[in-house]
């Protein structure tokens with residue numbers, strides 16, 4: 001276990017995501033908000049990284065910067081060696097939002113096919129690919145349903161299938177299971193891990209849940225608010241495959257405690273030894 005003061009770094013080209021001294025300031029009428037200050041991090045291809053921290057610490061801002069939805073105030077950001085704008089054009093990432101954001105008038109199959117329609121992929125391959133993705137997330141048999149006919153967990157699986165449809169190397173996930181009950185969330189955590197192992201995508205996952213972060217990740221990035229900063233990084237050395245037993249192991253408890261300590265430190269609380 002480690003929480004290096006300077007996060008792991010690799011050469012820009014080797015990293016799936018590389019940020020160096022990244023800053024994001026939102027200019028307000030009266031005051032500015034430093035949403036992200038001096039963030040440096042390199043994410044290796046195939047890693048599962050969770051971003052955890054209190055409300056307002058810049059987790060979504062960091063994800064939006066990676067997705068080229070906003071432009072940094074200063075600093076460097078590369079996605080697979082490309083600028084965020086180049087990466088967006090090259091469709092390097094899929095984005096999963098907190099709310100599934102499905103189109104109500106399209107069936108499950110049509111929702112998953114949507115990005116392929118937009119990209120004008122050959123018609124014959126669109127449906128085959130969408131069906132494969134639905135199988136991957138365990139929704140075979142539900143192709144003809146409409147989003148409103150599905151549970152929240154199933155809707156979120158459809159949005160994951162949609163994000164994977166064009167096979168991006170990077171998956172950006174913003175609290176995808178935040179609105180779900182604990183049991184459904186644990187089930188989807190297991191499914192997401194299996195999917196990650198099958199596809200070897202790089203995943204950047206925003207969460208408020210310590211156990212969720214520890215269970216899923218190769219590393220947990222702990223952030224603090226006002227200004228938004230990376231407080232520390234915890235390596236998660238739990239073996240795979242991870243199961244219910246993993247959650248109950250002493251090592252799991254130790255790692256969760258380490259993440260919790262960093263969160264408390266960021267809040268300015270005393271850290272219990």
Ligand SMILES: Nc1ncnc2c1ncn2[C@@H]1O[C@H](COP(=O)(O)OP(=O)(O)OP(=O)(O)O)[C@@H](O)[C@H]1O
Nearest residue numbers: 026033034035054055056057058059060061062228
């Ligand atoms: N478009 C914007 N304009 C002005 N301020 C913004 C904007 N987007 C975010 N902020 C501010 O930047 C800070 C970081 O916001 P961000 O949404 O990244 O936090 P977060 O860690 O994702 O929070 P939460 O856990 O509540 O989703 C907050 O203070 C927020 O109010």
